[in-house]
Amino acid sequence: MPGKRNLWRASASTRVQAAALDRGLDVDLAIIGGGFTGNAAALEAARRGASVALFEGETFGRGGSGRNVGLVNAGLWLPPDDVIAAMGAGAGKRLMSLLADAPRRVWSLIERESIDCEATRTGTLHLAHAPSGLADLAERHRQGRAMGWPLELLDAAETARRTGSTAFHGALFDPRAGTIQPLSYARGLARGAMAAGAQLYERSRVGMVRRDGASWQLTVNGHPVRARALLLATNAYFDGIDMGFRPEIVAVSYFQAATAPIPQALRDTILPGQEGCWDTAMVMSSFRMDAAGRVIIGGIGNLEGPGGAVHLSCGAAQAAPDLSATGRSAV
Ligand SMILES: Cc1cc2nc3c(=O)[nH]c(=O)nc-3n(C[C@H](O)[C@H](O)[C@H](O)COP(=O)(O)OP(=O)(O)OC[C@H]3O[C@@H](n4cnc5c(N)ncnc54)[C@H](O)[C@@H]3O)c2cc1C
Secondary structure, three states: OOOOEEHHHHHOOOOOOOOOOOOOEEEEEEEEOOOHHHHHHHHHHHHOOOOEEEEOOOOOOOOHHHOOOOEEOOOOOOOHHHHHHHHOHHHHHHHHHHHHOHHHHHHHHHHHOOOOOOOEOOOEEEEOOOHHHHHHHHHHHHHHHHOOOOOEEEOHHHHHHHHOOOOOOOEEEEOOOEEOOHHHHHHHHHHHHHHOOOEEEOOOOEEEEEEEOOEEEEEEOOEEEEEEEEEEOOHHHOOOOEOOOOOOOOOOOEEEEEOOOOOHHHHOOOOOOOOEEEEOOOOOEEEEEOOOOOEEEEEEOOOOOOOHHHHHOOHHHHHOOOEEEEEOOOO
16 A cells, blocks of 8 residues: 555565666576566576576565465466366366475475575465355365365364354365465575576666567666576566567456454464465455464455445454555466
């Protein structure tokens, strides 16, 4: 929110800084965008011996990576069978098995690169907001178990014990998943990439990209950069790059607000297992507990739009209205 403190920036334990590009470069791989995608790619390419330059127009994690809910999921919003039906058996199954392995990859990166990002490997709860939501979860459970995933379908009583709320009709527990402080993770990846020898630049906006024979020619802060390979990692934050291509973006607003740290007695009853939560409602909500004991609650909606007053009427936003984060993502 304008003039408000951003929760992730206020609570990030990992700091990293990079200079702005002030000269021309010639590299194997140029990466545009300093979020999870760009930073992780820079890290792995540099570890394999490539010369890498990454250009972030503002600061690392300025996009979705520095303002998301922080759920480390093992799948998509869509059930697996829908993904396979849309993509075909080959590509769909391959994507689902890559995503099933995603949390393990995140945890091992965090460990290998010693990233301090409040990682909790305690699973996620997909919560049934209504009987129809429970039917949806039962079907997801059936599909996931058929793929060999260790999902558990919980009844309303067990869901109430885990969340501290009787509002839900049941939940799908995914023990592979967990949560992170997303900005710290994005910054930790950037720090790891620099340590591996990649050149990372902040405040280095790519203005132009052209194919030049077997290479790419970029203009960054007015300086020429030549690269053998290019990774466009700008997500829904694609910012006016002149390259004869413009991604189609559908904006969906999402806000998050946090309570002040809550007393230990309450922490023993609200999410004692520290699972990250999201629900089955079409207008989806999420909540989780951070390391300081703040309950972070989010939902689809725009605090700056006409519905802002409705969203802010939730207790969390009233408790600490200066801590919030809004963002958008590619869909
Ligand atoms: C509110 C919200 C909640 C979400 N919750 C979750 C969740 O709980 N779990 C989950 O897995 N995913 C979640 N997501 C999705 C997740 O955040 C994104 O998929 C992920 O962060 C994308 O990372 P990225 O590196 O591809 O892009 P981004 O992090 O968006 O980075 C793109 C970067 O490109 C830079 N850029 C753009 N144009 C230029 C230019 N011309 N020159 C240089 N740099 C440029 C931007 O400044 C930006 O930093 C959520 C997203 C949002 C917005």
